[in-house]
Amino acid sequence: MSDVVILGAGMHPWGKWGRPFVEYGVAAARAALRDAGLEWTDVRFVVGADTIRNGYPGFVAGATFAQAMGWNGARIASCYAACASGAQALDIARTRILAGLCDVALVVGADSTPKGFFAPVGGDRPDDPDWLRFRLLGATNPAYFALYARRRMALYGDTAEDFAAVKVKNALAGSANENARYRETVTAAQVLASPLVADPLRLMDICATSDGGAALVLASAEFARRHGASRPVRLAAVSTVTPSFPGTVLELPDFATDSTAAVPPPERPFRASIAHAAYEEAALGPDDLSFAEVYDLSTALELDWVEDLGLCARGEAAKLLHAGDTALGGRIPVNPSGGLASFGEAVPAQAIAQVCELTWQLRGVAGARQVEGARIGLAINQGLFGHGSSIIATS
Numbered sequence: 001m002s003d004v005v006i007l008g009a010g011m012h013p014w015g016k017w018g019r020p021f022v023e024y025g026v027a028a029a030r031a032a033l034r035d036a037g038l039e040w041t042d043v044r045f046v047v048g049a050d051t052i053r054n055g056y057p058g059f060v061a062g063a064t065f066a067q068a069m070g071w072n073g074a075r076i077a078s079c080y081a082a083c084a085s086g087a088q089a090l091d092i093a094r095t096r097i098l099a100g101l102c103d104v105a106l107v108v109g110a111d112s113t114p115k116g117f118f119a120p121v122g123g124d125r126p127d128d129p130d131w132l133r134f135r136l137l138g139a140t141n142p143a144y145f146a147l148y149a150r151r152r153m154a155l156y157g158d159t160a161e162d163f164a165a166v167k168v169k170n171a172l173a174g175s176a177n178e179n180a181r182y183r184e185t186v187t188a189a190q191v192l193a194s195p196l197v198a199d200p201l202r203l204m205d206i207c208a209t210s211d212g213g214a215a216l217v218l219a220s221a222e223f224a225r226r227h228g229a230s231r232p233v234r235l236a237a238v239s240t241v242t243p244s245f246p247g248t249v250l251e252l253p254d255f256a257t258d259s260t261a262a263v264p265p266p267e268r269p270f271r272a273s274i275a276h277a278a279y280e281e282a283a284l285g286p287d288d289l290s291f292a293e294v295y296d297l298s299t300a301l302e303l304d305w306v307e308d309l310g311l312c313a314r315g316e317a318a319k320l321l322h323a324g325d326t327a328l329g330g331r332i333p334v335n336p337s338g339g340l341a342s343f344g345e346a347v348p349a350q351a352i353a354q355v356c357e358l359t360w361q362l363r364g365v366a367g368a369r370q371v372e373g374a375r376i377g378l379a380i381n382q383g384l385f386g387h388g389s390s391i392i393a394t395s
Helices: 021-036 056-069 085-098 129-135 141-156 160-174 188-193 221-227 270-282 299-308 317-322 339-343 347-363
Strands: 004-015 045-049 075-079 104-111 196-198 211-220 233-239 291-293 376-383 387-394
Touching: 004 021, 004 085, 004 221, 004 347, 021 056, 021 104, 021 211, 021 347, 045 056, 045 085, 045 347, 056 075, 056 104, 075 085, 085 104, 085 211, 085 233, 085 347, 085 376, 085 387, 104 347, 141 196, 141 299, 160 188, 160 299, 160 317, 160 339, 211 221, 211 347, 233 270, 233 347, 270 299, 270 376, 270 387, 291 347, 299 317, 339 347, 347 376, 347 387
Parallel strands: 045 075, 045 104, 291 376
Antiparallel strands: 004 211, 004 233, 104 211, 233 387, 376 387
16 A cells, blocks of 8 residues: 545644543544544544553553444554654554555544643652653753753844744634634733743743644545545655664753764754654655644744754744744744644644644645645654654645
8 A cells, every 4th residue: 555644633622621531532533533424433443642641541542542432343552652642643553554454543642631730750760861850950841941942042042022923923823723722812012921930931932731632534545535535635754763873962851962972963953853754754845845733832942843844044943933934824834723832732632633733734624724725734743752753744
């Protein structure tokens, strides 16, 4: 088989609903099946992206969702890769279809999150670098994001006003997204007046933790034709690369970099290598993209991703932003969904939700946030501990 396509996309709106994550995943799965024009009994393979904050059921998410939908004998898999969980789930489903082992697969991710920022899982784990960065450094996620922001300010001269402009752009896009948690537009003055959380980032610079769910129905191109799908969205690439040795850029949860005394630094830092692998697989480049969904854990981090994607040179992302190039209607819209600024984090669902947006944009059904003439979209994020995540889809 040469192609895997997306037949259906569905989401449960993001928010703070206070219900079990399974409810959100089932709602998203049913929406994706309706979108595909299929029944639950048509699905022969289910992959669940795991959540780890809801006890035992989270660790068997594939079976959890299958049971909640009603046992149908489908084969299952579950995976956890932090924020890249959804991309790895997608890759597992795609691989099984390409191997000819099934024609239709359902990919589901959902989460129900705590109030405030994510805390480490309980217990003493001195061999866990993520636990250590909380316990030894006091580096909560907002502090982690602030270190990246400070790096941009030191290296490129970016300012708090530049970061605020990212939020203004994404809030405007998110105001047109019915699945977004935050749908109010904001001004730069409002962002700069919001409470300081981790200098230089303010409350409106940092994404929230949210409840939500997302699902995709994948199928072989042959099944899609038999089913009568006229223009299904094609999965052109899925990148799940790991970093290359030596790691010369300091990034939490690691506290130090590898030495380059004997080995030169890699050609690309980790985040740039994630996108490069996707470009290589799809035989495309940054100039081919119609739009991109990037992982804006903070406003400053979106600017890093713009450069990692090769949309501009290092240190030039703020110029692209202020020129309007990355806004809706611009040369290369970034986060037309509204991004995490409008959604917040629901970890197992995030990469899947990004691909839902790719799907709707490439179908031309995104409404007021539609990217005109969208033909090629890229989604990218990064899971802790070296989990790459990038997906390219084409119309």
